[in-house]
Amino acid sequence: MTSVAIWNLLPLLVGLFGAQPGSVGQSVTRLIVQDEVILRIPVQPRPLIRNFQWVEKKGPKCIPAGSIQRALLSGSEQVDFILGDRTRIRAQFDEDCPALDFYGGFYLQPEDERLCAHRDAVHSRMGGSCRIERFKQLVPKFRD
Template identity: 55%
Template sequence: MTIATFIALLPALLGIAGAEPAEERVRTLVVQDQILIRVPVRPRQLPTPLQWVERKGPKCIASSAIRGATLSGPEQVDFLLFDRRRVRARLDNNCPALDFYAGFYLNPDDQRICAGRDAIRSRIGGSCMIDRFRELVPRLKR
């Protein structure tokens, strides 16, 4: 093996060649007849002149409608949907959302994610039940 070949393979050996792309999409995986949906978490954005106001949300959302997610607080995850809506998933008590920075998995039984029934699973093994969904409506800050 030449030195040039070794240098070219060094990132792969160190594990940095597999870094995730900046624009990652929601992926559906089938593992032993079980459907898993991997949802990437986007980093928090800079402060904007918008304020998100919570309204009554749906009981369930279609898993195919999820475009991504962002962490919005210590016990909540905001789902970004393809129709440009945001739905906040409030997690059970004592379940910090901090474990979901690297993304998370959903395991829907019927292609829907439902509050009180489904859980989100972190990539490091933790699991949190979704307590309820709240629809988010943008308002200009005053």
């Protein structure tokens, strides 16, 4: 193979290595349709080994939607958001929220650039939705 052929194949090789299977679809996707912002949030699997537990503290009324990096399922009635500054916020749903399948990810449609309790909802990819009742800030407590 000549050096010219190698240089011609270089963009193809970079593209192949740049799209690793674990990294595809792992970021928040933002879509704007007729002045309505829709955020698709990927759900990350729970870590198997934990040296700490999460302690709930009083949380904010709203969080900036643009700072959400990913989410973790923490139960059938709650989802944990990981924000850009590495803080962890738990969204707790209404009591009448049906058990929804959030494993494939979910959607948020905030009215403004903030996701607020008692106002916004989490929408399953299957069509159901649950309104956010409250936010709790999670603080790690290391086990002895």
